[in-house]
Amino acid sequence: MNRNNIRTVVFLLMIVAAGTTTLALAQMKPEDAIRARQSIMHVMALNFGPVAGMAQGKVPYNADVVKRNSAFLDNLSRMAWDGFDPSTKDVKSAALPAIYEQQAKFREAAARLENEAHKLWEVAQSGDEAAVKAQIGAVGKSCGGCHESFRQKQ
Amino acid sequence: MNRNNIRTVVFLLMIVAAGTTTLALAQMKPEDAIRARQSIMHVMALNFGPVAGMAQGKVPYNADVVKRNSAFLDNLSRMAWDGFDPSTKDVKSAALPAIYEQQAKFREAAARLENEAHKLWEVAQSGDEAAVKAQIGAVGKSCGGCHESFRQKQ
Numbered sequence A, B: 001m002n003r004n005n006i007r008t009v010v011f012l013l014m015i016v017a018a019g020t021t022t023l024a025l026a027q028m029k030p031e032d033a034i035r036a037r038q039s040i041m042h043v044m045a046l047n048f049g050p051v052a053g054m055a056q057g058k059v060p061y062n063a064d065v066v067k068r069n070s071a072f073l074d075n076l077s078r079m080a081w082d083g084f085d086p087s088t089k090d091v092k093s094a095a096l097p098a099i100y101e102q103q104a105k106f107r108e109a110a111a112r113l114e115n116e117a118h119k120l121w122e123v124a125q126s127g128d129e130a131a132v133k134a135q136i137g138a139v140g141k142s143c144g145g146c147h148e149s150f151r152q153k154q
Helices: A003-014 A030-055 A063-076 A103-126 A129-150 B003-014 B030-055 B063-076 B103-126 B129-150
Strands: none
Touching: A030 A063, A030 A129, A030 B030, A063 A103, A063 A129, A063 B063, A103 A129, B030 B063, B030 B129, B063 B103, B063 B129, B103 B129
């Protein structure tokens, strides 16, 4: 590895606590945790956009893209949550205080997205277009349900 | 879908040109394309951090995490490039003008990451720890090689 890259890796290691092998967002500085969770959410949106368009008939249906993006969403849906660490509470972002005041409800909403995204991945393997489109709607609903209670209106 | 969610989906559809099923970063407004590519790069870094730590012996080796993160990196490594659209050239970011002046060299460096990340995913399936660690190094080298020429020093 060259020097520039080693510097990058050293920086990255600062975010990896010894012994942990998760993304470990909760162990970052609050600003870094927020940037991480926002990046993850944004990449989710980038992947959900095209499949949402397919479910609404605004983008031609493409089973391969659904398979790829749903596998991606299945993974991404599990990554961001520990970035909503209480240490980030007082840093300005679109996250509402309700996240920290109603943690059980927030975790439930997060788990709903994880479950719906995982189901979408499963249904995508079947090739049943109608079932896939219905499940894309369910994923969208779980995004919106959580945003409704826990994110500042955009 | 509820109203808030429909609003989100409508926004997302704005970034999805009719008929395309890719992430279509090049068709966004320059600021949005930059935000998208930066988010993708950041999620790549979040996923590469732990495996880079394993390759350096600073994080305990975990074959399952390598499998998961390498599948992720394999996909992510192909997502960001069309976000480096010439339309983004004059918006401030860490991307250097060399990207647009030496497009063939940039594309080659991008393809190198894609190939190395794909190889990492392949090697991760084999369970050969030494080979996996060597390939993690190769991925890191392809990150650093591109950053060296095409990204402002951090």
